[in-house]
Amino acid sequence: MxxxxxxxxxxxxxxxxxxxxxxxxxxxxxxxxxxxxxxxxxxxxxxxxxxxxxxxxxxxxxxxxxxxxxxxxxxxxxxxxxxxxxxxxxxxxxxxxxxxxxxxxxxxxxYGQSVSEHMIAMMWALMKNLPLYVRDQTAHRWQDEGTVLTPEGATVLVIGTGDIGSHFARLAKGTGMRTVGVRRSADKPADGIDQMHGFDELDTLLPQADVVALSLPKAADTHHLIDAHRLAFLKKDAILVNGGRGDAVDDDALAEALSNNAIRGAGLDVFETEPLPPTHPLWNEPSCLITPHAAGGSHLxxxxxxxxxxxxxxxxxxxxxxxxxxxxxx
Incomplete structure (x- = not known):
């Protein structure tokens, strides 16, 4: 033929x-x-x-x-x-x-633009205590929620530096952040990343991060990449944002870390189980900003x-x- x-x-x-x-x-x-x-x-x-x-x-x-x-x-x-x-x-x-x-x-x-912009919005909202003020507004409560953070001079650890991660890094640099990337091939550059490292260096990099931004695809070796062990490496004022695959983060371990004020906050658009079960403790964490897998799709x-x-x-x-x-x- x-x-x-x-x-x-x-x-x-x-x-x-x-x-x-x-x-x-x-x-x-x-x-x-x-x-x-x-x-x-x-x-x-x-x-x-x-x-x-x-x-x-x-x-x-x-x-x-x-x-x-x-x-x-x-x-x-x-x-x-x-x-x-x-x-x-x-x-x-x-x-x-x-x-x-x-x-x-x-x-x-x-989806690089829409998901990265969503992640940046979550990061900034958590830095400025906006989720807390939304709760106060709902309760008709006039209350100062304390000190805030700035991205200027902060270090963001971008885990997954493909389309979304690279877009996020460029936006982050525009706010004055230092960008550190993590990918399988550390010798492969990505737009917006100041320094690139491999996954084998993750435990060393996490304590340096003011923000951890995940945009990983689903893979067996990234399941619960951020678990209780790695959450313990983060600064008390660190913020975690996930716009990639939900199972990269152990949601139960994250809820416990937020409950114990071990980190400042988390912005999550994706979860290991979707929809997030209504009984999951993350719903009740005031420093957790939740959106229903809405960063991508046709929202933009x-x-x-x-x-x-x-x-x-x-x-x-x-x-x-x-x-x-x-x-x-x-």
Missing amino acids: TEENNKAEKFIVNCIPVNDKDQQRFIEAAGDVRIEFCGDPKNYGDMSVKAQIPKKLRSRATAVLGNFDPAIAHEFTNLEWLQTWSAGVDAYIKPGVLPEGVTVTSATGA ASNDAHIVDIAVANVRRYANDEPLQDNAHR
């Missing part, structure tokens, strides 16, 4: 809820490869929507753009490539979910445009038999 015939067999099912203009971009990128659209334009900007793929298309699709229910993954018997609109692909790369050999790419790179309008840009570029590569970008290796 010729290469041209192989190319003609490709069939892309696009479930990203795009408008007419973006549909045309996908069609042009696909070239001779057939592409069918299943996304409802009314859902544009709603990252919570699961792709509704007609059953008759599932076994025919060689590529899918969008997030479908992993429970139906076994029906995509000819699937070669899945492009998610999320940065996380955990649900799809678990063994046995997708057929063997499927390439999974994500929307990593679409430009995120959707970035998702489309990433997907269009990969469709063009797929149609031309070129390596796909941002492969989440299985």
Whole structure:
């Protein structure tokens, strides 16, 4: 069978809820490869929507753009490539979910601005005691909540220096902070990072940090990276912010540290168990700022445009038999 015939067999099912203009971009990128659209334009900007793929298309699709229910993954018997609109692909790369050999790419790179800005806002709010003042306002209580901190001259330990971490570091430097990065390859630089270190130096770096900012992807070796042992290394005035994967922090150990005033505060957009159980002690900690995994998604309008840009570029590569970008290796 010729290469041209192989190319003609490709069939892309696009479930990203795009408008007419973006549909045309996908069609042009696909070239001779057939592409069918299943996304409802009314859902544009709603990252919570699961792709509704007609059953008759599932076994025919060689590529899918969008997030479908992993429970139906076994029906995509000819699937070669899945492009998610999320940065996380955990649900799809678990063994046995997708057929063997499927390439999974994500929307990593679409959320750096929105998540990093959210993390910076949390950090600054905790430095200025704003969560305490919100509680006072709710209680109609006029009360001075004491001294505050400044980012000027402070050291932030950025654990995970990819798209989000690098964005965060650049914003932090703009407020006068010194940025220290932690990543697996300490010899690989990242924008916004003054000094780069490896994970093997983490215990030495934690006591120096005024702020610890996590933006890690999910991995077996980062589960509970910040646990009771490592929380004990932090300064009493340290602030921890997590905008990456929730299981990088031991939520129970963090709640205990906050309860004992072992650190100043924590800003959390992600948790090991989501939704965070209503009985979890973190809810009751006045120095813990909680948001419901809302830093990314479609909360910032430009995120959707970035998702489309990433997907269009990969469709063009797929149609031309070129390596796909941002492969989440299985």
